[in-house]
Amino acid sequence: MMAVAGPDVARTETPPGPTAAALAAPAVEATGLTKRYGNRLALHDVSLRVDPSECVGIFGPNGAGKSTLLRVLSTLARPTAGRVRCCGLEMPAQASEMRRLVGVVGHQTYLYDDLTVWENLDFYARLYGLRDAGDRIRQVLDLLGLGDRTEERVRALSRGLQQRLAIARAILHRPRVLLLDEPDTGLDREGRDRLASIIGEQVRLGGAVVLTTHAVEFGCQVASRVLFLDRGRLLWERPASGDLVDELERQLRRRA
């Protein structure tokens, strides 16, 4: 695995906002989550808890509800029923404070095609009110191997490099919780290694990660616990291990 920046580089200061109580609370706590789109039930009574210093991998076939779950946890979608807490903050009442603590990589990059790499991160740094924006942007770009591409427009980057920039955007504000929806999409070997290092650093520094991926081996490598979701229901959870890879692939094939 590629060595990337240590803790002093990855997180040079505590992000503003969270109180001591918030930092001691479970990173993510969801109870009885149900999400309905019209007649379609995307999530049904899903409960999960992710502690600080933990990376949870969520697996399941297409349409299992993984992305919906992450959208709800990230405050992008409001649950039809159930409760979400993040670092002691309750959604939707404290959604704005929650967003400061959460970094998200989604199916889309959340980037502006006609802005440069630097301008995109600078825009988000301004929205998050980062005081050391310039330094932090340089740090995350170096972490993702994009330090020499600051003046390139996003439109001109390859899919893999755009995905790296999306990851840089997600960690820019030093989130306590990382919600990663198939973050390895389009990444080459080096990109995956960098992603694994970032996840490792996040966990080592007391942060939490919730990850969905179809790359079973990669998921089992970075996660400490695995959850299996199908048709909106949480079917089982187990500690992650190399032995689980075959079992997960078998289940994914069977339920595809």
Added chain:
Amino acid sequence: MTAARQIYAIVRKDLLLELRAREQVTGMAVFALLTLVTFNFAFDLTGADRAASGSGALWVAIIFAGLLGMGRAAAIDRQQGAWEGVLLSPVDRGTIFLGKLASALLFIGIVEALALAVFAALFSLPVLHPMVLLVVCLGTVGFGTLGTLFSVMAATTRAREVMLPVLLFPLSLPIVISAVRATTLLLTDRQAEVGPWISLLLGFDVLFLGISYVVFGHAVEE
């Protein structure tokens, strides 16, 4: 101060995007100018008729150009899911609304400045009078407020190009009627009668601004 900085960040980003891609103002300006030129050649009018038709032509140009620009702005924000990136930030939804409104007013304002100059030349009417400019500003704020709200709502629907005008036009009618009437009165030298229309415009501006600021957060929720 934080909100002001966040609004500035949104406007700055929209301005940068426009300077790069030139997708909004150019299209809006061309549309507005074509409308004014077409109306000018379509009607050979004199005196009061010229003022009445002229104010109608001016507001048709402003409103349709604004509609074009706000729809395009929402589409640009939707590319690559960037809008969701903004929603994921800890910026208050009302502040996001004010940022998008400020951008919309800036772009419409640029097009209006051009359209008013061309209108003055084509129609030979005193459209650069301070009172006319006040009416244009008030009308633009009201229309831009509703447009900002509905362009974001319409962008989440499948038939977004159709939905924006369908949502926007009925509700903006009071603004459009007041603005057209006030402009006509001013261009026909009946300034004594214009007070109630300006009050009405002001009232609707305040009402729409207040409602839009409050409901914007719900409008962008999934």
